[in-house]
Structures are given as structure tokens and as C-alpha cells.
Amino acid sequence: MEILTKALDGKELSKREALHLARVNNTHDLYAMFSAAQELRERFFKNVVFTYGFIYFTTYCRNSCTFCAYRKPNDKAIRYRKSLDEILDYSKKIKESGINLIDLTMSEDPLIYERVDGWRLVEKIVKAIKEATGLPMMVSPGAICRDGIRALRRAGADWFAVYQETYNRELYHNLRLYQDFDYRVKVKLWAKSEGMLIEDGMLLGVGETEKDWVDSIFSMKSIGAHQVREMGFIPQPNTPMENIPPPPLLNEMKVVALMRLTNPDKLIPSSFDVDGIKGLQLRLMAGANVVTSLIPPRTGLVGVAQAELGVDSGIRTRDGIKPFMKQLNFRLASQKEYAKWVEEQCAKL
Ligand code: SAM
Ligand code: MD0
Ligand code: SF4
Numbered sequence: 001m002e003i004l005t006k007a008l009d010g011k012e013l014s015k016r017e018a019l020h021l022a023r024v025n026n027t028h029d030l031y032a033m034f035s036a037a038q039e040l041r042e043r044f045f046k047n048v049v050f051t052y053g054f055i056y057f058t059t060y061c062r063n064s065c066t067f068c069a070y071r072k073p074n075d076k077a078i079r080y081r082k083s084l085d086e087i088l089d090y091s092k093k094i095k096e097s098g099i100n101l102i103d104l105t106m107s108e109d110p111l112i113y114e115r116v117d118g119w120r121l122v123e124k125i126v127k128a129i130k131e132a133t134g135l136p137m138m139v140s141p142g143a144i145c146r147d148g149i150r151a152l153r154r155a156g157a158d159w160f161a162v163y164q165e166t167y168n169r170e171l172y173h174n175l176r177l178y179q180d181f182d183y184r185v186k187v188k189l190w191a192k193s194e195g196m197l198i199e200d201g202m203l204l205g206v207g208e209t210e211k212d213w214v215d216s217i218f219s220m221k222s223i224g225a226h227q228v229r230e231m232g233f234i235p236q237p238n239t240p241m242e243n244i245p246p247p248p249l250l251n252e253m254k255v256v257a258l259m260r261l262t263n264p265d266k267l268i269p270s271s272f273d274v275d276g277i278k279g280l281q282l283r284l285m286a287g288a289n290v291v292t293s294l295i296p297p298r299t300g301l302v303g304v305a306q307a308e309l310g311v312d313s314g315i316r317t318r319d320g321i322k323p324f325m326k327q328l329n330f331r332l333a334s335q336k337e338y339a340k341w342v343e344e345q346c347a348k349l
Helices: 002-008 015-022 027-045 084-096 119-133 146-155 169-175 181-193 210-222 249-262 277-285 318-327 335-347
Strands: 048-058 101-106 137-140 159-161 197-204 227-232 269-271 290-294
Touching (some): 002 015, 002 027, 002 249, 015 210, 015 249, 048 318, 084 101, 084 119, 101 119, 101 159, 119 137, 119 146, 169 181, 197 210, 197 249, 210 227, 210 249, 227 269, 249 277, 269 277, 277 318, 290 318
Parallel strands (some): 048 101, 101 137
């Protein structure tokens, strides 16, 4: 396909071209798309895959996102708040296992959000993890205030993740009830201007069209996201969207490939949190290059979309996924390699 040749030549695709690719539905062209995406990934990252550890330290939330198990009204959600000691213990386990980054994630816990300086608690945790491990860190604190963002950067956070889910405003408001669309964009731009790398993401299978995919991909690119992701929606019991089926994995693969073709040198995760080991390899084959949501076993920690999947069996670890990466001739990056990549990117900010 001519469009793929254009991408491989390092030229930017137009929205029209991207939409054409989004609508491809014959095996021959799909195969060509995934191959081109892989070629681009290899150009920038060779066969190296990065690994992220996940610490979801509080699952209490003030919000009511319609897709999420941890929404406030869900009285069946798994709720906990981990202590600083526990968090440090998990962080050390993550470091020892050779994982590249710690993603400190939280729900919008009222304990933090209903106090003007509630972010100080998160700042304290980030600082302590950084001191204990020295690993690159991502924070996923939700739509916090500018002072909080600044403090998290100073405390040692290298990455700031907040997912828009969609850049279609109407759809956004059906998903993130009563949450300001523009503010959620603004926090990402603030984080970047404070010196953090930023991650944005979109949900798949929540009523969006192919045009919405393309609009979201181009918007994430235009805010300058260093890591872009898609998450296939997983229905959660006792939530308004519990009867909506998850999207086909093929759509996830298409979107991953489209993201790679339009962001050749950026990071694109394949999350363990969506369907475990099953889709991991396929998303990597479509152009992804980071495995996220690895969780140390026997900690009581949960994922987001797949709360307990593979956690206690120990497969959700760096060692657990290694054989599956090897099968495809991928190599897991060392901590040093990843830290160098982060440092280089931060220097370009
Ligand atoms: N509470 C913070 C926030 O919402 O920004 C922290 C991030 S994390 C707990 C939330 C992300 O996980 C969402 O932005 C969404 O993309 C993803 N997610 C949540 N529920 C999901 C589900 N049921 N299926 C797939 N992805 C989901
Ligand atoms: C993941 N469950 O990596 C995590 C989460 C938050 N930064 C990441 C969505 O899939
Ligand atoms: Fe809360 Fe985040 Fe879930 Fe929304 S997605 S309900 S903000 S934890």
C-alpha cells in the first residue's frame, strides 16, 4: 500500500490516510500494516521491549467513570489503601525483579482530593520510592492541581500519565461523568512544562467510531505525548457498562499499528491488564514496545481492568512474561538501558 510506503519513508500521514488504514479489513492489507509498524519499531528500538511495574496504592475514588470498577458507587469493588511501608516493600520487589519503571497509580481518593494540599501525601510516597529504588517513576494520580504536579516532579517523578480515553467530547462526557475535558488536557501540558514525559491513552470498544480513533491518535500526538496507548474496554460487574462486550483484539492491533505508523519513535504499551498474556504478543506484533501492569505476586495489589488476573500465579512478572517475549525474539531491556532512554528524552523537553 502506498500509504505504508509513505510512513516507512518517514513522512507524516494525513488524517485521511490514517482513516483509510483504520478501515482496512482484509487480511492481506492488515498483515502489511502490522509488518510496516514492526519495521518502524525496529528502526527506533531494535528488538528491545521495556517493562513497567504497577502499584495501585489506593482504590478509593471520588469519581464515577462509567467504565471503571473503582467508581464511587460500586460497593462491590476491591477497596484498600496501602501503607508507605507496604508500598516501599513492593517497590523493592519490583526493582529486584529487573523491571524498568515503577508506575505509582491511584484512584482519585477523597482523602487526597478533598484536601487542598492532599497531594503532599503522594509527594511523600514518590520521594520515598525514589530514594529506596532510584528507578524511573511514572505517576498516574488523576487530574490533580498544578502545585501537585510541580511537587511530584520535584519528588522524582519522570512520567505523568493521565488518559483522555477519547478526544470526542460527547463520548468523553458519557465516560468520565462530570469531569472537565479541557482540564484533563491541561494537566498533561502542565506536567510537560514542569519537565515530565507524558502519557496519554484511549479506550477502545466504548461506542467510538474509526474516525474517533484517528482524531484521538492525532490529538495525542499534537499534545506531544511520549507514550501513547490504547486500552480495550473490559466490562466490570456492577457498573453501568457491565453488559457491553469487550472489543475484538484485532481492533486493538489496528490501533496499535496506527499509533506506531504515526509515532514511530514513541513508546506504545501492551498492557497485561487487558487480557493477560493472551494479547501481549499480538499487540507487540502490531508495533507495541512496552509491557505494562506487571505486579509482584502475593501483595494483595490489584490491576485496573483485570483486578486479579495472573497476579498470584506469578505470571504477571518480568520472569513470567520472559519466555513469551523470547518466542518472538524480543529482548527485555535492562534498567540501565531504559534509564538512559528516559534521560535522553527529558533532555529534549
Ligand atoms: N484514577 C486515575 C485516572 O483515572 O486517571 C488513575 C488511572 S487508572 C486507575 C485508570 C485507567 O485505566 C483509565 O484511564 C482507563 O483508561 C483504564 N481503565 C479503567 N477501567 C477500565 C476498563 N474497565 N477497561 C479497560 N481499561 C480501563
Ligand atoms: C496498565 N493498569 O498499565 C495499568 C494502568 C496507569 N498508568 C496504567 C492503566 O495497564
Ligand atoms: Fe476513579 Fe480513575 Fe476509575 Fe475514573 S478511571 S472511576 S477516576 S479510578
